Amino acid sequence: MAFIDLFRKKTVQDILKQVEKNEADGHNALGKHLTTRDLTAFGIAAIVGAGIFSTIGKASADGGPAVIFLFLFTALACGFAAFAYAEFASMVPVSGSAYTYSYVAFGEIIAWIIGWALIMEYAIGNITVAISWSDYFTGLLDSMNIHLPEYVQMDYLTASNGFKDATALMQGGKTFENLSAGLQSAYTAWTTAPTIGSFHLVADLPALFIIILITALVYRGMKESRNASNLMVVVKLCIILLVIAVGVFYVDTANWHPFAPNGVSGVLKGVSAVFFAYIGFDAISTTAEECKNPQRDLPRGMMWAIIICTILYVVIALVLTGMVNYADLNVGDPLAFVFDKLNLKWMSGIIAVSAVVAMASVLLVFQMGQPRIWMSMSRDGLLPKRFSKVHPVYKTPSYATIVTGFVVAIPALFLNLTMVTDLCSIGTLFAFVLVCAGVLVLQNQPNIPRGKFKTPYINSKYIVPMLLLAGLSFAFTYNKQATMAFLTNQKQVNSPEDIVTSLDQSQTKVVYEFLIFKNENDAVNSDLEALLSKYNTDETTYKSVVDSLPIDESLKYQSGFNLFKHKIPMWIFLIVLLGLTVWSFRQNLSLIPLLGLVSCLYMMAELSVWNWIYFTCWLLIGLVIYFGFSRKNSKLNRSEA
Numbered sequence: 001m002a003f004i005d006l007f008r009k010k011t012v013q014d015i016l017k018q019v020e021k022n023e024a025d026g027h028n029a030l031g032k033h034l035t036t037r038d039l040t041a042f043g044i045a046a047i048v049g050a051g052i053f054s055t056i057g058k059a060s061a062d063g064g065p066a067v068i069f070l071f072l073f074t075a076l077a078c079g080f081a082a083f084a085y086a087e088f089a090s091m092v093p094v095s096g097s098a099y100t101y102s103y104v105a106f107g108e109i110i111a112w113i114i115g116w117a118l119i120m121e122y123a124i125g126n127i128t129v130a131i132s133w134s135d136y137f138t139g140l141l142d143s144m145n146i147h148l149p150e151y152v153q154m155d156y157l158t159a160s161n162g163f164k165d166a167t168a169l170m171q172g173g174k175t176f177e178n179l180s181a182g183l184q185s186a187y188t189a190w191t192t193a194p195t196i197g198s199f200h201l202v203a204d205l206p207a208l209f210i211i212i213l214i215t216a217l218v219y220r221g222m223k224e225s226r227n228a229s230n231l232m233v234v235v236k237l238c239i240i241l242l243v244i245a246v247g248v249f250y251v252d253t254a255n256w257h258p259f260a261p262n263g264v265s266g267v268l269k270g271v272s273a274v275f276f277a278y279i280g281f282d283a284i285s286t287t288a289e290e291c292k293n294p295q296r297d298l299p300r301g302m303m304w305a306i307i308i309c310t311i312l313y314v315v316i317a318l319v320l321t322g323m324v325n326y327a328d329l330n331v332g333d334p335l336a337f338v339f340d341k342l343n344l345k346w347m348s349g350i351i352a353v354s355a356v357v358a359m360a361s362v363l364l365v366f367q368m369g370q371p372r373i374w375m376s377m378s379r380d381g382l383l384p385k386r387f388s389k390v391h392p393v394y395k396t397p398s399y400a401t402i403v404t405g406f407v408v409a410i411p412a413l414f415l416n417l418t419m420v421t422d423l424c425s426i427g428t429l430f431a432f433v434l435v436c437a438g439v440l441v442l443q444n445q446p447n448i449p450r451g452k453f454k455t456p457y458i459n460s461k462y463i464v465p466m467l468l469l470a471g472l473s474f475a476f477t478y479n480k481q482a483t484m485a486f487l488t489n490q491k492q493v494n495s496p497e498d499i500v501t502s503l504d505q506s507q508t509k510v511v512y513e514f515l516i517f518k519n520e521n522d523a524v525n526s527d528l529e530a531l532l533s534k535y536n537t538d539e540t541t542y543k544s545v546v547d548s549l550p551i552d553e554s555l556k557y558q559s560g561f562n563l564f565k566h567k568i569p570m571w572i573f574l575i576v577l578l579g580l581t582v583w584s585f586r587q588n589l590s591l592i593p594l595l596g597l598v599s600c601l602y603m604m605a606e607l608s609v610w611n612w613i614y615f616t617c618w619l620l621i622g623l624v625i626y627f628g629f630s631r632k633n634s635k636l637n638r639s640e641a
Contacts, residue, residue, distance in 0.1 A: 043305020162186020
């Protein structure tokens with residue numbers, strides 16, 4: 001097979017002819033039920049979920065009230081990407097989302113890579129939401145005095161890692177009662193779980209339950225899924241408006257000072273959590289074949305969903321950080337927490353119920369999107385034919401829906417929330433980057449049929465280089481210290497928790513005795529992490545104390561390649577940014593999709609290097625499948641033969 005054949009493309013004309021053929025004979029055709037209102041509701045259903053009920057707390061704790069700027073930046077980035085999605089959806093109104101668009105713009109191998117990435121995005125996204133749903137559901141049961149054992153409401157990795165961290169902290173003198181609630185639960189789950197040999201039977205059973213329930217609903221039909229989604233959206237919007245209406249009377253503007261307590265770095269620290277709060281609008285594009293007028297309704301549905309959700313996120317963030325100090329919001333259920341703290345127990349109960357509904361609606365949209373990606377890949381011969389089977393009565397991709405249920409349900413029993421959130425974010429951002437790039441690649445090709453929606457054209461030839469120069473001047477003036485530390489790979493001191501959890505028992509004893517000798521007044525405190533944290537209020541003092549600790553340098557600092565490896569994603573971003581600047585200058589690229597590409601790539605760079613490694617491993621597995629099965633079974637390959 002020639003190298004060039006890897007990049008063979010589908011034409012828009014051929015795709016549209018196939019859709020017309022499917023609709024004419026009824027074979028493999030999906031039911032058309034969706035309008036702009038339904039698509040907007042699906043978008044809100046997907047976006048308003050774990051973000052507003054869970055991750056907004058951690059992001060607010062990191063960035064303070066200034067986290068609203070992160071919501072606005074993320075909304076802007078998603079808005080740029082949404083323009084690109086909307087243009088493609090108008091041009092190629094079929095199921096498949098970014099996979100189909102990449103097949104048209106870049107060719108088969110890139111389409112396969114993005115399709116494989118989308119499989120991970122939706123599967124991992126569903127796992128994340130199912131775990132969050134389980135947390136809220138078990139919390140709701142606890143408030144009704146129905147207590148499930150810890151080992152059936154927690155995933156295996158959280159319990160295992162939490163047990164190790166809790167054990168290390170208790171060896172450092174911290175009592176069980178002084179551990180965080182999460183570590184206490186993990187320790188209890190691990191120690192009370194039934195065992196087979198050395199294997200602990202810890203699994204998140206409520207997550208399994210909701211996945212089975214939602215999969216059955218999605219299998220049953222689009223009309224039923226639409227009605228359930230619309231109902232759940234109405235419920236959660238009413239609850240959120242109630243939270244805002246009640247909470248605004250308890251806002252103390254003194255809590256908004258300082259507005260950005262941890263500076264720009266603190267605000268950007270929550271980029272993964274906040275971006276995860278927005279993903280889902282792209283799932284709307286997978287329903288293109290089920291829209292009554294996709295070329296008109298898809299762009300409108302995406303834009304309205306992002307605008308409405310951004311307004312809700314910003315207002316909720318301001319209300320939460322105004323009701324309590326931002327530092328108190330680092331909890332898994334921030335909305336319930338603030339009302340509980342203000343002794344408004346009845347509101348906490350309402351929020352708990354609405355969170356369960358909200359999470360279920362997100363799961364519904366994601367669980368609906370993935371089978372349609374698989375169906376599109378199967379139609380092209382890149383996956384086995386069974387994945388494109390459409391149920392004769394329900395008009396849904398039946399086999400793909402059942403497989404999706406298994407793919408999501410089994411990992412949800414064992415994977416932890418942080419890992420899957422970041423993996424979902426990087427997969428989604430990768431899809432956004434390729435869709436934005438696809439619009440740029442096709443912008444000057446005259447033989448491409450255009451849809452009713454086209455991204456407004458603004459020439460980026462001089463704007464992007466000017467923005468790059470402005471960014472460089474800011475970096476080397478206002479942010480010079482952090483910039484030079486990045487460029488010179490200056491070593492970074494570890495946090496008290498990182499130091500304590502990396503020590504063995506003998507090292508813990510040595511460090512504790514050293515700190516007691518340093519200050520005899522600390523002898524009453526046996527908590528080593530607390531002793532170190534006492535010095536952490538002042539950066540210079542803390543660094544001096546850490547320098548003097550009688551342990552190896554590698555336990556005190558991150559330096560050398562161990563530090564540099566975490567900067568690799570940002571270096572990739574900077575190199576690509578230079579290339580895009582040259583490309584935009586030479587080709588007069590459209591500004592909006594280019595800004596979407598740059599902002600999404602930047603958010604990818606803010607994710608840890610481990611996410612890039614896991615994501616790369618996933619793509620390599622996909623390439624093995626492509627060259628082993630998909631390449632020779634591709635319909636384009638068979639037609640050429």
